[in-house]
Amino acid sequence: MTAPPPDDVRDVDPADGSHRARRGVVGALVLATVVVVIARLWGQHVEWVLSEGRANIGAAPFFGRWNVEWRWWTLAAVAVGVAGVRWGPRFAATWSWGRVLIGAWALHAAWAVSLAASVGLHRLARPLVTRFEYFVAIDQVDEAGGVLDYLSTYVETLPEAPLHVTSHPPGMVLFYWLLDRIGLSGPGWAAVAVLGLGTSTVVAVLVALRATAGEALARRAAPIVALTPSVIWVASSADAVFAAVAAWGAALIVLAAHRERSWRVAAAGGGVLCLGLFFSYGITLMLLLPAAVVVVRRRWDVAAVASGAALAVTALFTVAGFWWFEGLWETHEFYRQSSAEFRPYTYSLVGNAGVLVLSLGTAGVAGLGALAATRRRHPGLGLLVAPVAAAVIGAALSGLSTAETERIWLPFVPWLAVAGAALPPRSVRPLLAGSVIIGVVLQTWLRTPW
Numbered sequence: 001m002t003a004p005p006p007d008d009v010r011d012v013d014p015a016d017g018s019h020r021a022r023r024g025v026v027g028a029l030v031l032a033t034v035v036v037v038i039a040r041l042w043g044q045h046v047e048w049v050l051s052e053g054r055a056n057i058g059a060a061p062f063f064g065r066w067n068v069e070w071r072w073w074t075l076a077a078v079a080v081g082v083a084g085v086r087w088g089p090r091f092a093a094t095w096s097w098g099r100v101l102i103g104a105w106a107l108h109a110a111w112a113v114s115l116a117a118s119v120g121l122h123r124l125a126r127p128l129v130t131r132f133e134y135f136v137a138i139d140q141v142d143e144a145g146g147v148l149d150y151l152s153t154y155v156e157t158l159p160e161a162p163l164h165v166t167s168h169p170p171g172m173v174l175f176y177w178l179l180d181r182i183g184l185s186g187p188g189w190a191a192v193a194v195l196g197l198g199t200s201t202v203v204a205v206l207v208a209l210r211a212t213a214g215e216a217l218a219r220r221a222a223p224i225v226a227l228t229p230s231v232i233w234v235a236s237s238a239d240a241v242f243a244a245v246a247a248w249g250a251a252l253i254v255l256a257a258h259r260e261r262s263w264r265v266a267a268a269g270g271g272v273l274c275l276g277l278f279f280s281y282g283i284t285l286m287l288l289l290p291a292a293v294v295v296v297r298r299r300w301d302v303a304a305v306a307s308g309a310a311l312a313v314t315a316l317f318t319v320a321g322f323w324w325f326e327g328l329w330e331t332h333e334f335y336r337q338s339s340a341e342f343r344p345y346t347y348s349l350v351g352n353a354g355v356l357v358l359s360l361g362t363a364g365v366a367g368l369g370a371l372a373a374t375r376r377r378h379p380g381l382g383l384l385v386a387p388v389a390a391a392v393i394g395a396a397l398s399g400l401s402t403a404e405t406e407r408i409w410l411p412f413v414p415w416l417a418v419a420g421a422a423l424p425p426r427s428v429r430p431l432l433a434g435s436v437i438i439g440v441v442l443q444t445w446l447r448t449p450w
Contacts, residue, residue, distance in 0.1 A: 028369025
């Protein structure tokens with residue numbers, strides 16, 4: 001096994017680096033505040049003046065509406081957040097690496113469940129089974145005559161499918177159908193599966209970060225990734241599954257790129273990441289991350305094996321009857337008829353940025369500022385963050401995210417949040433507290449269908 005690349009540069013003065021990091025933190029937080037304010041005001045104008053309520057951003061920049069709702073479970077959410085802020089950084093620094101991974105997963109899951117339950121235990125399952133969701137489409141698999149017939153007729157039957165199915169490949173419907181076939185039927189099991197798999201994204205991201213930037217930075221990032229405000233959509237959104245599949249695929253390829261003769265890991269990563277493309281077309285952008293690592297490490301063997309596995313997965317779906325590009329084109333036609341028609345392109349750039357910074361929280365946003373200011377000191381950290389940032393910018397500039405909601409950023413948020421490892425140590429807890437406050441406020445005030 002080859003050692004991970006050093007994540008320090010010895011010709012940089014530590015004191016100067018700390019000063020630069022603090023300036024980066026302040027600059028990032030100020031910029032984020034300005035973006036959120038502009039997105040809020042501009043969004044209100046788009047919703048109530050330009051579109052007459054048809055842009056679906058009544059809680060601009062979010063989809064939904066503002067309405068305070070809380071129960072006694074809110075206190076549990078606050079307690080989990082406070083515990084994570086108080087002890088998370090300490091345990092991440094002192095526990096064994098295996099316990100850090102388990103602890104980050106447990107903290108992320110507890111944070112997700114307590115926040116969702118803070119407005120009612122029904123929030124753990126009900127958003128997954130509305131008439132717009134993938135779950136209600138599982139009967140269509142049997143009605144079509146089985147998986148092969150369902151895949152071969154998937155595109156032509158999209159006009160009759162639930163709303164979210166029309167804008168995605170068939171992966172999520174097949175996932176729920178498989179759960180049903182193995183005896184895990186009903187909304188409860190669906191919620192457990194989404195929560196368990198969705199929260200495992202934290203583990204995948206930390207494993208990849210340890211490989212590229214070293215264990216010390218991965219430990220520092222653990223509580224920051226676990227406590228991002230975006231977790232409010234992890235316990236109640238199928239997009240959490242998309243994020244997890246993409247994260248594990250990318251992490252396995254990154255891991256293979258740092259090990260000798262790790263072709264099985266590379267094949268698994270290529271296959272899993274490609275499988276993610278059959279859950280969401282947007283996962284295509286996540287290909288930038290493992291591609292960047294493979295190129296920097298010059299692991300062409302890993303690229304070849306992972307690509308071969310990806311082609312095999314694609315071939316299986318194609319032979320079964322689903323052609324990915326045909327599905328993408330048909331989805332684009334549905335997209336043109338959606339609320340994208342009522343959202344100006346220029347607003348979407350600011351609105352998406354506002355959603356993203358609130359999803360990251362103060363620790364994640366400040367971490368991006370600190371990393372930008374001290375990038376020479378953290379090349380391994382930047383190797384993960386830079387391609388994901390490029391993917392997000394590309395998604396926004398493409399114009400194909402103007403009608404989307406906050407959930408689409410779930411696959412990207414954890415990878416950007418690892419930038420928090422570049423924060424000055426003394427600022428971590430206050431910034432983590434800010435992220436917790438944002439999470440609680442959003443869950444308490446924001447009402448969305450998920």
